[in-house]
Amino acid sequence: MAATMKDLARHTGLGLATISSYFNGGNVREKNRIKIEQAIEELHYEVNEVARGLKTNATHTIGVVIPELNNTFCTEIITGMEDILRSRGYATIVCDCRTDAALEQEAIEFLTRKRVDGIINMPVDPAGSGLREFSKAGKPVILLDRRIQGLDCDCVLVDNRRAVNEAASLLFAQGHRNIGIISGPREIYTASERLKGYADAHKEAGIPVQESLICQGDYTIRGGVSGMISLIRRNPHMTAVIATNYEMTVGMMIAVNELGIRIPDELSLIGFDNLEFARACCPALSIVSQPTMEMAKETASLMLARLGVEGEASSGPEVKYLRTRLIGGRSVSGPLPGAEERKAVGGL
Amino acid sequence: MAATMKDLARHTGLGLATISSYFNGGNVREKNRIKIEQAIEELHYEVNEVARGLKTNATHTIGVVIPELNNTFCTEIITGMEDILRSRGYATIVCDCRTDAALEQEAIEFLTRKRVDGIINMPVDPAGSGLREFSKAGKPVILLDRRIQGLDCDCVLVDNRRAVNEAASLLFAQGHRNIGIISGPREIYTASERLKGYADAHKEAGIPVQESLICQGDYTIRGGVSGMISLIRRNPHMTAVIATNYEMTVGMMIAVNELGIRIPDELSLIGFDNLEFARACCPALSIVSQPTMEMAKETASLMLARLGVEGEASSGPEVKYLRTRLIGGRSVSGPLPGAEERKAVGGL
DNA sequence: TATCAAAACCGAAACGTTTCGGTTTTAGAA
DNA sequence: TTCTAAAACCGAAACGTTTCGGTTTTGATA
Numbered sequence: 001m002a003a004t005m006k007d008l009a010r011h012t013g014l015g016l017a018t019i020s021s022y023f024n025g026g027n028v029r030e031k032n033r034i035k036i037e038q039a040i041e042e043l044h045y046e047v048n049e050v051a052r053g054l055k056t057n058a059t060h061t062i063g064v065v066i067p068e069l070n071n072t073f074c075t076e077i078i079t080g081m082e083d084i085l086r087s088r089g090y091a092t093i094v095c096d097c098r099t100d101a102a103l104e105q106e107a108i109e110f111l112t113r114k115r116v117d118g119i120i121n122m123p124v125d126p127a128g129s130g131l132r133e134f135s136k137a138g139k140p141v142i143l144l145d146r147r148i149q150g151l152d153c154d155c156v157l158v159d160n161r162r163a164v165n166e167a168a169s170l171l172f173a174q175g176h177r178n179i180g181i182i183s184g185p186r187e188i189y190t191a192s193e194r195l196k197g198y199a200d201a202h203k204e205a206g207i208p209v210q211e212s213l214i215c216q217g218d219y220t221i222r223g224g225v226s227g228m229i230s231l232i233r234r235n236p237h238m239t240a241v242i243a244t245n246y247e248m249t250v251g252m253m254i255a256v257n258e259l260g261i262r263i264p265d266e267l268s269l270i271g272f273d274n275l276e277f278a279r280a281c282c283p284a285l286s287i288v289s290q291p292t293m294e295m296a297k298e299t300a301s302l303m304l305a306r307l308g309v310e311g312e313a314s315s316g317p318e319v320k321y322l323r324t325r326l327i328g329g330r331s332v333s334g335p336l337p338g339a340e341e342r343k344a345v346g347g348l
Numbered sequence: 349m350a351a352t353m354k355d356l357a358r359h360t361g362l363g364l365a366t367i368s369s370y371f372n373g374g375n376v377r378e379k380n381r382i383k384i385e386q387a388i389e390e391l392h393y394e395v396n397e398v399a400r401g402l403k404t405n406a407t408h409t410i411g412v413v414i415p416e417l418n419n420t421f422c423t424e425i426i427t428g429m430e431d432i433l434r435s436r437g438y439a440t441i442v443c444d445c446r447t448d449a450a451l452e453q454e455a456i457e458f459l460t461r462k463r464v465d466g467i468i469n470m471p472v473d474p475a476g477s478g479l480r481e482f483s484k485a486g487k488p489v490i491l492l493d494r495r496i497q498g499l500d501c502d503c504v505l506v507d508n509r510r511a512v513n514e515a516a517s518l519l520f521a522q523g524h525r526n527i528g529i530i531s532g533p534r535e536i537y538t539a540s541e542r543l544k545g546y547a548d549a550h551k552e553a554g555i556p557v558q559e560s561l562i563c564q565g566d567y568t569i570r571g572g573v574s575g576m577i578s579l580i581r582r583n584p585h586m587t588a589v590i591a592t593n594y595e596m597t598v599g600m601m602i603a604v605n606e607l608g609i610r611i612p613d614e615l616s617l618i619g620f621d622n623l624e625f626a627r628a629c630c631p632a633l634s635i636v637s638q639p640t641m642e643m644a645k646e647t648a649s650l651m652l653a654r655l656g657v658e659g660e661a662s663s664g665p666e667v668k669y670l671r672t673r674l675i676g677g678r679s680v681s682g683p684l685p686g687a688e689e690r691k692a693v694g695g696l
Numbered sequence: 697t698a699t700c701a702a703a704a705c706c707g708a709a710a711c712g713t714t715t716c717g718g719t720t721t722t723a724g725a726a
Numbered sequence: 727t728t729c730t731a732a733a734a735c736c737g738a739a740a741c742g743t744t745t746c747g748g749t750t751t752t753g754a755t756a
Contacts (some may be wrong), residue, residue, distance in 0.1 A: 014735080014736090015735060015736040015737065016736080016737070016738095017734095017735070017736055017737075017738095018734075018735055018736075021734085021735085026734090027733065027734065027735095028734075028735090029733090029734065029735090032734085032735090051741090054741050054742065054743085055740080055741055056741090057741080
């Protein structure tokens with residue numbers, strides 16, 4: 001049915017190798033180039049990427065494994081990456097592993113069978129067992145947002161520790177002393193980093209961390225709701241709360257709404273991610289905003305470099321650290337009565 | 349490097365055809381089956397899907413083209429589809445076309461070059477020009493959420509007309525008489541259907557439609573904000589507003605927050621999609637909820653049937669119509685039916 | 697034990713590319 | 727015009743499958 005290079009060769013009277021050379025940037029005489037292009041037009045020829053893939057052992061496809069597709073943080077990054085990769089001829093196969101390490105492993109095996117040229121992973125399994133195998137085959141792996149102990153490959157990370165430190169420091173500066181935090185699962189890299197930032201801020205402010213103000217959430221909306229409720233129940237003196245990812249931020253807002261708590265009069269809040277959501281909250285929520293577009297760009301560039309498409313790939317693994325921004329809303333109360341002198345906190 | 353079927357043949361002393369037959373469900377004698385499986389184990393053999401694809405002319409890959417990845421309605425559906433398709437061995441390549449018909453066309457061409465076995469499309473271009481070509485090649489196309497005039501292929505739709513009719517009727521029943529609507533772009537199928545539902549409800553209630561209460565939005569957050577503001581400015585007597593997609597619902601909430609309007613005392617609201625967002629709003633928003641999971645399931649099943657993987661494919665094009673649900677919050681003045689449903693969902 | 701259909705097996709030829717050596721053509725210098 | 731290095735070109739052999747005819751083996755029956 002569809003025309004092949006053989007047809008082009010016959011039609012133009014040229015050899016198969018010449019046709020191939022034409023498509024692969026080799027040297028072809030002007031008049032032959034014209035002949036070939038004419039033939040392509042007439043026969044509606046289109047190169048068969050599958051056949052090419054068989055020969056070159058490259059599929060021009062890259063796999064992306066993430067914990068949840070239904071998560072703006074993930075989709076914002078994927079949108080950006082997909083855009084860049086597609087413009088370079090690479091297709092993106094996205095696998096949602098439902099935050100389940102076993103499914104993640106399966107997804108990686110699936111992608112390996114599909115012979116993707118590289119994998120980008122926001123890992124759920126802290127061991128990263130599936131990736132090692134893939135990586136051993138000499139194919140590039142890039143970790144997104146979370147590190148894996150003992151797997152040295154390229155990483156694109158966010159300075160989560162500093163991010164939460166900044167958020168908590170802002171609250172201290174506003175006079176808060178009992179700041180709750182809805183933290184994430186201990187075993188997840190970002191969650192533990194964020195909790196460290198919370199501790200850092202306390203240290204810097206010279207205020208001891210109280211265990212009862214730390215609530216171990218699970219990065220879900222439901223977890224955010226129950227986490228918020230238990231924080232409030234356990235800590236009558238608490239005047240502010242930080243939620244450490246988007247889902248739990250939504251959960252926190254749900255809880256606050258259902259309990260009828262007035263923000264920021266009764267409680268100050270700082271959330272995470274999704275500026276649009278923050279602005280739609282009542283009152284507008286102050287949040288830590290992650291640089292999703294830059295993450296996408298860095299990740300895609302790193303991948304393209306590793307694939308030898310463009311840019312230089314460094315010999316060793318590369319780690320990119322990106323910074324977050326604290327975006328002010330109306331959910332943090334001004335200096336509380338009795339607060340010490342306020343510190344200058346970057347133009348918020 | 350990697351073992352091939354030839355290696356298996358040599359290792360087992362069997363013929364190539366027998367090995368192939370083993371993998372394709374043909375008859376193989378017990379003792380040979382064991383021999384083959386042992387060889388697979390020893391040589392770590394894995395079938396090369398690319399080579400197989402060249403021979404069978406099938407890539408076991410399906411393309412999905414959507415207007416925005418960064419859109420819960422889309423991602424919820426994709427999550428469900430990807431799950432089902434992957435479990436049947438099909439990879440999903442998602443292309444985000446940024447709500448741009450030209451980019452959509454490009455995405456479809458890209459997928460055609462990648463030789464996907466089928467395309468699922470939530471179309472932006474009402475002409476669907478790119479799809480016709482693909483469809484003519486005998487490969488299945490399934491339209492999601494929106495119809496294309498004159499392209500008769502399988503569709504999975506939602507009864508949008510009835511959905512908005514129900515929403516408006518509810519408002520009428522609560523005594524509202526001046527109901528604003530933030531509508532979508534006229535050329536988009538769902539938008540025009542939703543507007544029809546709005547008109548239907550007026551007809552049924554015997555109340556004439558007022559042009560000034562209809563605001564033509566563009567399905568974006570920004571459009572929702574400005575649409576809401578202009579509606580309020582133009583209609584002092586308006587007591588309720590319906591936003592007709594998720595983004596504009598968010599926009600509507602932003603506007604309401606920034607203008608300091610009290611809900612539902614000064615204005616009643618009904619939004620669209622994303623139950624979680626609705627519950628996080630203050631007060632909880634009443635919304636029209638679309639059956640994204642069913643849409644995903646129907647679409648994937650339809651595709652698998654067309655691909656001959658499972659289920660029966662009907663000869664003619666199939667159109668699935670699914671129903672929405674109206675989920676009550678606290679954003680509509682007066683008592684709202686369906687309160688017990690909200691409780692059930694609210695059992696977080 | 698001989699017979700015979702069915703079951704199991706086999707090798708070779710595709711599928712549509714790229715690539716490897718080797719041959720021809722080109723065009724500038726002598 | 728002749729010579730020569732470089733530039734273009736060429737066909738055949740892969741890449742790892744599936745499939746097509748045709749051959750062998752099997753085991754139930756006579």
